[in-house]
Amino acid sequence: MEAADSTPPSDLPVLPSISQLDLARSSLRRELVPALGFAGTQQHLTHVIAPALNGNSQSSRYYGFVTGGATPAAVFADKMVTDYDQNVQVHLPNETVATDVEAAALDLVCQLVELDPKEWTHRTFTTGATSSNINGLACGREYVISTAAARNNTKADVSSLGLMAAMRVAGIDDIQILTSAPHSSLRKAASVLGLGHDSVKDVSDPTAPHRLDLEALENALQSPRAASIIAISCSEVNSGLFATTGKDMVQLRRLADEYGAWLHVDAAFGLLARILPSDEPAYAQLKEGVESLQLADSIAADAHKLFNVPYDCGILLSRHLDVGTAVFQNPGAPYLNAAAGSVPSPLNIGIENSRRFRALPVYANLVAYGRSGFVNMLENQIALARGIASYIQSSSVFKLLPEVESGSMDPLSRVFIIVLFKAINSELNDTLVKKINATRKIYVSGTKHAGQPACRFAISNWQTSVEKDLAVIIDVLETVSSGHNKQ
Numbered sequence: 001m002e003a004a005d006s007t008p009p010s011d012l013p014v015l016p017s018i019s020q021l022d023l024a025r026s027s028l029r030r031e032l033v034p035a036l037g038f039a040g041t042q043q044h045l046t047h048v049i050a051p052a053l054n055g056n057s058q059s060s061r062y063y064g065f066v067t068g069g070a071t072p073a074a075v076f077a078d079k080m081v082t083d084y085d086q087n088v089q090v091h092l093p094n095e096t097v098a099t100d101v102e103a104a105a106l107d108l109v110c111q112l113v114e115l116d117p118k119e120w121t122h123r124t125f126t127t128g129a130t131s132s133n134i135n136g137l138a139c140g141r142e143y144v145i146s147t148a149a150a151r152n153n154t155k156a157d158v159s160s161l162g163l164m165a166a167m168r169v170a171g172i173d174d175i176q177i178l179t180s181a182p183h184s185s186l187r188k189a190a191s192v193l194g195l196g197h198d199s200v201k202d203v204s205d206p207t208a209p210h211r212l213d214l215e216a217l218e219n220a221l222q223s224p225r226a227a228s229i230i231a232i233s234c235s236e237v238n239s240g241l242f243a244t245t246g247k248d249m250v251q252l253r254r255l256a257d258e259y260g261a262w263l264h265v266d267a268a269f270g271l272l273a274r275i276l277p278s279d280e281p282a283y284a285q286l287k288e289g290v291e292s293l294q295l296a297d298s299i300a301a302d303a304h305k306l307f308n309v310p311y312d313c314g315i316l317l318s319r320h321l322d323v324g325t326a327v328f329q330n331p332g333a334p335y336l337n338a339a340a341g342s343v344p345s346p347l348n349i350g351i352e353n354s355r356r357f358r359a360l361p362v363y364a365n366l367v368a369y370g371r372s373g374f375v376n377m378l379e380n381q382i383a384l385a386r387g388i389a390s391y392i393q394s395s396s397v398f399k400l401l402p403e404v405e406s407g408s409m410d411p412l413s414r415v416f417i418i419v420l421f422k423a424i425n426s427e428l429n430d431t432l433v434k435k436i437n438a439t440r441k442i443y444v445s446g447t448k449h450a451g452q453p454a455c456r457f458a459i460s461n462w463q464t465s466v467e468k469d470l471a472v473i474i475d476v477l478e479t480v481s482s483g484h485n486k487q
């Protein structure tokens with residue numbers, strides 16, 4: 001991304017020091033009186049709070065979670081969002097252009113990831129992928145029950161009857177969410193929607209648990225008096241691996257149509273793999289993981305991750321505006337009626353009524369950097385992830401995860417922006433994340449793999465530079481592994 005040349009902030013601290021944190025915590029104001037006034041508050045925020053915030057966005061060496069960063073164009077736009085403080089809920093074309101900007105931004109997102117905006121009629125910005133998952137599953141819940149009812153020659157919708165009555169009318173006892181390696185937010189979404197954590201059922205391939213087992217899935221779809229939502233983990237958060245291939249998607253679409261199921265894709269950060277050049281063999285595995293996503297019913301994505309806009313911003317795309325409108329219509333508030341037009345009022349197609357103008361930073365990013373800027377940014381991130389993976393692969397101390405049988409395809413070619421690994425020595429492995437983060441030069445997240453502690457890098461910042469960052473990372477890994485060589 002061209003903006004990378006103008007700012008070299010990767011040397012900003014990854015984390016504040018413990019003493020900065022202690023000082024800030026002990027200096028927090030706990031009483032309303034006396035008020036500090038604006039100038040005093042500016043001082044307080046600048047000198048006490050800011051130094052104790054982490055570098056998840058500002059540093060290119062923060063590899064925890066999947067946080068993304070914020071490009072200069074997005075930061076500029078986000079400040080404007082605050083200054084103008086638009087409430088983007090009702091389409092009011094004679095009063096503000098905000099809803100049109102949102103619609104244009106969503107069109108550009110579709111263009112970028114090669115999904116036809118004419119087909120993806122229900123598009124909205126959310127607060128993040130969790131919210132997008134709730135939104136997508138809410139649409140799925142509505143669809144599978146009304147489809148089951150229609151197949152029983154009756155009518156039922158959750159939006160008017162409520163879940164229990166609609167299920168009774170439709171002759172459904174159970175709604176199941178069939179998935180592999182789901183993000184935790186999928187279970188949360190199931191709870192919020194009255195389906196329950198236990199409705200999320202694992203139908204993964206036992207030999208490759210990130211992948212859907214289509215046979216197990218079809219068996220589950222055949223359960224009597226059950227309605228199903230299929231949820232695809234499109235780049236799983238621990239390993240970055242993809243649940244499906246293009247061929248699977250064709251098969252899944254056929255199964256979904258046959259059994260009246262809804263096909264939801266959680267592509268929080270996986271979606272951007274669609275922008276990678278198809279003529280580059282090094283990306284073939286990644287491209288396969290996002291192939292034929294246009295066959296899904298709904299797709300959840302995050303903008304505050306790989307799109308590199310500030311928190312909080314997610315995306316929901318669905319091909320069923322009628323379902324989205326049935327679920328989210330804000331009823332009986334004539335003062336919120338919009339002008340009829342081509343842009344649906346956001347309050348009738350998403351969870352929130354009053355909403356931040358979070359479309360603007362996405363719009364600014366896409367306008368500023370275009371396709372080539374985003375491709376460059378992602379290629380840099382993948383190159384760093386693969387640089388780390390390659391170092392780990394050649395190391396006698398660490399092991400790249402998930403393990404692959406020897407002789408199978410080059411494991412580097414499946415690395416997207418996440419590198420999952422462990423230390424071979426279990427004592428080192430138990431303290432690995434702590435030791436890496438204690439250097440405060442880089443920051444990684446701990447997780448579990450096959451029941452054992454594991455460590456992961458997530459590369460998601462626009463400032464990523466293989467040249468500058470890889471040496472620092474290798475230096476840290478060498479330091480924490482010293483004394484453990486040749487176990």
Ligand SMILES: *Cc1c(COP(=O)(O)O)cnc(C)c1O
Nearest residue numbers: 128129130131183185237268302
């Ligand atoms: C991050 C993530 C989520 C949750 O997104 P939030 O933006 O934190 O709400 C859901 N699914 C996947 C695969 C993710 O990586």
